[in-house]
Amino acid sequence: NAGVTQTPKFQVLKTGQSMTLQCAQDMNHNSMYWYRQDPGMGLRLIYYSASEGTTDKGEVPNGYNVSRLNKREFSLRLESAAPSQTSVYFCAISRSHGTTNEKLFFGSGTQLSVL
Amino acid sequence: DQQVKQNSPSLSVQEGRISILNCDYTNSMFDYFLWYKKYPAEGPTFLISISSIKDKNEDGRFTVFLNKSAKHLSLHIVPSQPGDSAVYFCAAIFTGTASKLTFGTGTRLQVTL
Numbered sequence: 001n002a003g004v005t006q007t008p009k010f011q012v013l014k015t016g017q018s019m020t021l022q023c024a025q026d027m028n029h030n031s032m033y034w035y036r037q038d039p040g041m042g043l044r045l046i047y048y049s050a051s052e053g054t055t056d057k058g059e060v061p062n063g064y065n066v067s068r069l070n071k072r073e074f075s076l077r078l079e080s081a082a083p084s085q086t087s088v089y090f091c092a093i094s095r096s097h098g099t100t101n102e103k104l105f106f107g108s109g110t111q112l113s114v115l
Numbered sequence: 116d117q118q119v120k121q122n123s124p125s126l127s128v129q130e131g132r133i134s135i136l137n138c139d140y141t142n143s144m145f146d147y148f149l150w151y152k153k154y155p156a157e158g159p160t161f162l163i164s165i166s167s168i169k170d171k172n173e174d175g176r177f178t179v180f181l182n183k184s185a186k187h188l189s190l191h192i193v194p195s196q197p198g199d200s201a202v203y204f205c206a207a208i209f210t211g212t213a214s215k216l217t218f219g220t221g222t223r224l225q226v227t228l
Contacts, residue, residue: 004158033215040124040220041220042119042121042204042218042219042220042221043159043204043206043218044218045215045216048215058215059215090158090159092158097215103149103161103164104151104159104161104216105161106158106159106160107158108156108157108158109156109157109158
């Protein structure tokens, strides 16, 4: 998973607390993504940023906000955490969006538990 | 609405034998398909891909087959090795638009000695 760094690796929150998951890349790729992985559900896209300065909703955006801080960094914020947001979160990058270059490189994930 | 389906949650294969992982899709607009492998506590890593203009792509022990008429793709691993034990996700996309990769639910492969 070289090139995509996620912090923190583990986090436990109480319902209603807020937190920000950080993602940084050093591969100079244009597009960045946040996915969540739940048992039996596969990987589901929360938000993505096709290029610096743009963000768009994915399949499951409710309860989340994102910020593309610069080309390297893309953060995911939970304003008021809910138990349904207990999941493993992955940041991913790709050279470009929506082309055959859509090979994603993933970070190692953040295990989030909301009690 | 699961557009990409992996109907086998798990698969066990003996070392040296062939592993066949299957994936079905419903959206006929998908034109590019990928397989990712995921080890525990790691992010998924890209394994192999295939464009809809092909019906087969091979990379070492890994071969992906695409049957467009059946909307079905499969990943063959020959011979299977213990290090292949992982969760495998198939993914699909309609390229050239603002669409995003759609992932299947994953198949856990266990290669036994």
